[in-house]
Amino acid sequence: MTRIFQSPGVLYTVEATFRSLCRGPAPLALHGRRVHSDLPARPIQLTELREVLLWPHQPRSYAVREAVWAELVCRAQTQGPAWVVGAAGMALPGLRRAHARLCRRFATVDREESAAVLLAGFLTALRGADPGGDRLPGRLVWAGYGAARRYAVDQMRFQQATGPGLEEVAGSAAPPVLFGHPDLLLAHAVAGGLLTGEEADLIGATRLEQVTVAQAAGRLGVSVAAVKMRRHRAEHRLVTALRDGRLTCRGYTPTTAPGQAA
Numbered sequence: 001m002t003r004i005f006q007s008p009g010v011l012y013t014v015e016a017t018f019r020s021l022c023r024g025p026a027p028l029a030l031h032g033r034r035v036h037s038d039l040p041a042r043p044i045q046l047t048e049l050r051e052v053l054l055w056p057h058q059p060r061s062y063a064v065r066e067a068v069w070a071e072l073v074c075r076a077q078t079q080g081p082a083w084v085v086g087a088a089g090m091a092l093p094g095l096r097r098a099h100a101r102l103c104r105r106f107a108t109v110d111r112e113e114s115a116a117v118l119l120a121g122f123l124t125a126l127r128g129a130d131p132g133g134d135r136l137p138g139r140l141v142w143a144g145y146g147a148a149r150r151y152a153v154d155q156m157r158f159q160q161a162t163g164p165g166l167e168e169v170a171g172s173a174a175p176p177v178l179f180g181h182p183d184l185l186l187a188h189a190v191a192g193g194l195l196t197g198e199e200a201d202l203i204g205a206t207r208l209e210q211v212t213v214a215q216a217a218g219r220l221g222v223s224v225a226a227v228k229m230r231r232h233r234a235e236h237r238l239v240t241a242l243r244d245g246r247l248t249c250r251g252y253t254p255t256t257a258p259g260q261a262a
Contacts, residue, residue: 010115011096018089021082022047028086036067050090069136073129087126088119094141094197095122101204102145106152114148121147135190138197142190149187182208185238185247192252194241199234206231 021028022045030049032039053065072090075083099115122144129136186200205211217227241247246255
């Protein structure tokens with residue numbers, strides 16, 4: 001295990017290391033125009049590029065984000081640890097949101113341990129990701145969330161099985177209800193490509209947490225009507241997959257393509 005997981009404040013450590021690598025004579029940077037035609041024709045440090053991708057009204061933001069992440073994944077897989085940190089730093093806004101959601105859903109779970117598991121899940125997914133795949137940032141962040149959620153459920157089970165007044169050992173205790181079950185379904189939906197990470201975030205925030213549609217619209221920089229339409233379309237796909245059995249607590253199975261065996 002690398003030193004990053006042994007340091008206090010793992011996400012803070014990633015941010016500090018990321019910013020350090022983006023300074024100096026050879027900063028982590030991508031040449032904008034070589035990545036996508038909508039980006040400036042100059043080297044862009046990753047700290048600046050992260051801000052560009054967060055702008056709510058960036059032209060062709062989806063295409064730009066996908067192009068940037070295809071390059072980041074490729075470099076993280078082929079050019080060493082600095083670019084692994086670079087990819088993690090670029091994903092930090094999403095990782096922080098995922099960790100905040102996890103801590104709200106599992107209030108008794110250790111925050112730093114869960115953050116380390118979240119990051120480890122992200123990095124594991126990063127190593128095996130297809131640079132040519134779509135929706136890369138959302139898939140990678142939700143892979144981290146899925147790992148952290150499994151850790152949190154295991155910890156919750158252990159706490160309930162060994163709490164005050166229980167004489168049974170953890171292995172013989174009855175399993176508790178799986179807290180956060182809707183989050184598990186959302187994670188499977190993102191991993192299987194049924195939802196984007198942004199759609200899962202929207203459903204999770206407005207349906208499972210205390211975030212209003214108006215607040216979500218403000219965060220996204222769009223109208224309330226647009227947020228409602230996005231959520232409606234995403235939830236329609238989700239409900240359809242649940243009804244026909246493609247989406248379950250065990251995972252998501254896309255519809256079998258014509259000509260393939262069921």
